[in-house]
Amino acid sequence: MTGSMGQAEKRESEGVRLNQALESSTNITESLIESIGSGIIITEMNDTITYINQAGEKILGYSKGEVIGKPFGLFGLNEKLNVSHSFLDQSDNLDTRREGRMNRKEGNEIPVGFTINYHLSLSGEAIGKIIIFRDLTKVYRIQEEILKMDRLVSLGKLASGIAHEIRNPLAGIKTTAQALGEEMGKEDPKREYLNRITKEIDRLNELLKTFFSFAKPQTLLLVPCHIKEIINAIIPFLIKEIADKGIRFVETYHPKLPRIRVDKIQMHQAFLNLFLNAIQAMPGGGELKIEANPVVIPSLDGSMQNYVRVVVSDTGKGIPPHILPKIFDPFFTTKPKGIGLGLSITYQIIKKHGGTIKVDSQWEKGTSFIINLPETFENL
Ligand SMILES: Nc1ncnc2c1ncn2[C@@H]1O[C@H](COP(=O)(O)OP(=O)(O)O)[C@@H](O)[C@H]1O
Numbered sequence: 001m002t003g004s005m006g007q008a009e010k011r012e013s014e015g016v017r018l019n020q021a022l023e024s025s026t027n028i029t030e031s032l033i034e035s036i037g038s039g040i041i042i043t044e045m046n047d048t049i050t051y052i053n054q055a056g057e058k059i060l061g062y063s064k065g066e067v068i069g070k071p072f073g074l075f076g077l078n079e080k081l082n083v084s085h086s087f088l089d090q091s092d093n094l095d096t097r098r099e100g101r102m103n104r105k106e107g108n109e110i111p112v113g114f115t116i117n118y119h120l121s122l123s124g125e126a127i128g129k130i131i132i133f134r135d136l137t138k139v140y141r142i143q144e145e146i147l148k149m150d151r152l153v154s155l156g157k158l159a160s161g162i163a164h165e166i167r168n169p170l171a172g173i174k175t176t177a178q179a180l181g182e183e184m185g186k187e188d189p190k191r192e193y194l195n196r197i198t199k200e201i202d203r204l205n206e207l208l209k210t211f212f213s214f215a216k217p218q219t220l221l222l223v224p225c226h227i228k229e230i231i232n233a234i235i236p237f238l239i240k241e242i243a244d245k246g247i248r249f250v251e252t253y254h255p256k257l258p259r260i261r262v263d264k265i266q267m268h269q270a271f272l273n274l275f276l277n278a279i280q281a282m283p284g285g286g287e288l289k290i291e292a293n294p295v296v297i298p299s300l301d302g303s304m305q306n307y308v309r310v311v312v313s314d315t316g317k318g319i320p321p322h323i324l325p326k327i328f329d330p331f332f333t334t335k336p337k338g339i340g341l342g343l344s345i346t347y348q349i350i351k352k353h354g355g356t357i358k359v360d361s362q363w364e365k366g367t368s369f370i371i372n373l374p375e376t377f378e379n380l
Pocket residue numbers: 273277278281314316317318319327328332333334335337338339340341342343344367
């Protein structure tokens with residue numbers, strides 16, 4: 001024997017090697033598809049689902065077993081531009097990036113970006129379709145936030161322009177009215193008219209002040225500060241109303257609360273607006289609660305960020321679900337004498353501090369505003 005293999009033996013071992021290579025490449029392809037972040041669904045030409053990857057399962061809330069063999073229509077994929085015909089029948093614009101909505105197993109709809117490609121056999125024949133999709137919920141949320149900030153900024157500019165134009169003539173009117181009052185006798189019956197004019201001028205001045213706080217220059221004077229300090233500073237403005245309405249005021253601060261970086265004047269304004277709303281929501285009394293705790297939240301780059309979470313809650317009338325998305329909009333109000341700027345000012349201030357604000361409300365039970373503010377660096 002020379003040590004070389006016989007012909008048959010050689011062929012067999014080559015076959016094994018080929019098989020192994022094929023198997024491992026199939027494994028690689030499969031593990032690749034499984035670990036991709038986008039959802040992938042493969043169907044036959046008649047839209048019957050033959051495959052879904054892990055990301056797809058997670059995005060849609062179904063398991064493989066629940067969807068394989070079912071029609072793709074299960075997800076009710078609906079294109080944003082209201083195209084009514086079936087997507088899987090479109091052959092002209094396959095593979096262009098599109099946006100739409102899909103139904104999850106739990107019944108909720110999510111926004112998705114998707115593409116549809118033909119699944120081609122080695123001979124180039126279309127044997128099915130490949131749908132690749134991404135969950136756009138977070139992207140949509142960020143877009144909405146940006147739009148909201150845009151609206152606030154342009155409104156701020158408009159407001160300051162108008163306020164400047166009105167303020168000077170108003171001051172003129174007030175001086176003239178005062179001069180008229182000085183010439184009038186004390187018992188003059190016309191004095192009543194003058195009083196009314198002065199009162200209306202004062203009301204307009206108040207309105208302008210609100211506008212100005214909305215249009216204030218954007219620079220922040222940041223200092224390290226304990227949230228308790230901010231709250232203590234505004235309580236005196238509210239104490240009378242809290243007492244008159246029979247509201248119980250409860251404060252809970254975590255014993256090891258870190259300080260936050262704030263522009264004190266602006267932060268006073270932000271919390272004052274929240275407290276005023278809470279008080280106004282409880283005309284017959286109730287409980288106004290403030291709670292502050294340290295929290296750690298992962299940021300976009302994966303690092304951990306320390307925040308102070310402040311929750312302001314009331315046991316007032318609550319906010320009906322259909323108006324919840326509007327409450328931070330400038331000039332949105334449900335109050336007969338409201339201006340509707342309170343929450344949009346608060347929103348703007350919290351954002352400028354690198355924080356977030358969210359609302360959680362139950363009709364007729366109460367409302368909570370949840371604010372996260374970044375912890376200060378000790379050397380500040
Ligand atoms: N704590 C709260 N309880 C119930 N409704 C609230 C509360 N805070 C805000 N709202 C709702 O949000 C709207 C907008 O509030 P805001 O911007 O402060 O304007 P305004 O107080 O002038 O109406 C209010 O008119 C009210 O409908």
